[in-house]
Amino acid sequence: MEQAPLLPAIAWLAASEEPAVRRAAHREFLGTPWPGGDVSSGRIVSSLLAGQTSDGGFGVHPYRKWTGAHWRLVSLVDLGVTGADAPTLPDAAGTVLDWLHSDQHLSQVRTVNGLTRRCASQEGNALYVCARLGMAADARVARLARDLIRWQWPDGGWNCDVDASGRRSSFHETLPAAKGLHAYWEASGDPAARAGAVRAAELLLEHRLFKSSSTGRPIDPRWVKLRYPEFWHYGILPALLLMSRMGLAGDPRTQEAADVLRGKMLADGRWPVEGAWWHPPGAKGQTDVTDWGRTGPNEFVTLSAVRILSRGLPAAVPTADPAGWAGSHA
Template identity: 45%
Template sequence: MRSKQDLVAALLAFPPGHPYAKWNGTHWRLVEIADCGVPVPSSRLEPGVASELTWLLPGLAPDQVLRVGGRARRHASIEGNAVYALSRLGYGGDDRTGRLVDALLDWQWPDGGWNCDRHPGAWRSSFHESAIPALALATYAAATGAVAARRAAERTAELLLEHRLFRSTSTEEAIHPSWTVPHYPSYWHYDVLIGLRLLAAVGRLGDPRASDAVDLLEHARRGDGRFAGRSWSSSRQPAAVDRGRGGENLLLNELAGTVLAERAAAGR
């Protein structure tokens, strides 16, 4: 199993080309570096941060934001991933990060999430586009004390809890099978692990409505204590670094283990 220091060293080799290039681009690398929690000199981060912000900031202009029925239709997971990474990597107080946060707050839908669906009939938020921005806002609030960001994240947490993190409110079945399996990295996809990470960030892991999702994560733990999980990368769209599968995936194991430890503490 590669160490987090080894992973960060490989991820810092920011490639040329568009930051969003799946799944090797700078956009995804910054999130994984942030998840590692390894101190990185700003001089090593700055090329990647500059590339990311040069791409994202022009898209915040009002004439670049599609609104249908008064609601912004955006892939808010993109700005969410950026805010999460920047907040974890020491850029929470940067005005540029603040501009991304302000945009996310402006784009949030009445039910507490976000959605990129352009159809006028779309009235509910997308979990794929909501959990990541909310985790980002909670992380930003922890770094800066921003009350509005924290409250916005709490609204999204309540939206997830209304569905027990993965269930249809009408049938009580899983909304999608992939939501019941932990993945790392999540990239822009939703599953119970990213949902539980959001609850942990806003202090809601002890909510009884999270129990079903916690049970799923518990069941993903193997006999050796490691976690069985999946990756969204493939031979056609390879990961930025080879971090192993399932039990060999260091960050999957660390993040899932932390969630369960915090849940146990919340239940005391």
């Protein structure tokens, strides 16, 4: 995608009220130095950091949806928050590692017909977080990578369904696992992690990221909806972002999904959110600790879309705020 159509969205992101979003726009799209500011002071980031206890957790099981440390950390790292921004993040990651390596948790790993049945999104998301937080040298983190590689199915993915035939993996479990292995390879240089991520990406690419190989139609209509955060759910937005990070955005098999994403750009240059996997604080159901926005143009969906579509383009500073969005966050 040419740079010019993205400039309104970049200008909007650069004027965000959330410091983490502004920093991402400056560093990733504008090529300009971050002018500074406390990233942890933003509404979203401060909500995700709130309530941390002395043991590093947040007073609930690490995997509690969507308020446990597991989910908070993925959201924080996706926004580019690091241990330098919030020094207690490695402590929170430690509680996740303790859970994943506990005897109780590991006893849930099953092998049926020679295939490991494992919710690999759990290890995958944790591996992604720890690699991004500079924890790749931790032996517990290296074990996550080894386990994921050991559990990988012949088709390149992972699946936790004990009743599955073994013919096909779960895209929901495969995307986070691939994301974690790729991040771990970037942090550690482990070639086995790279190979595992590439095998998983090939599975997704075989299906044009969202299509049935037999019918050519979307495997699940929800996969083409733009939602944020995705947590463990599959969709073209996180899939395209991973392909971009892996240097696979130029693969022709990504183009149909990318065209769907381009087609969802609003007339004003932003991207909408199309549903949510979460409920806002205080609501019934699986609530998040913050409100990411459930309708209309969405900063976080737009940030992902621009990250995907700007990959490989030279940074260019918008000369003006073309839509007058500075301070406007509808």
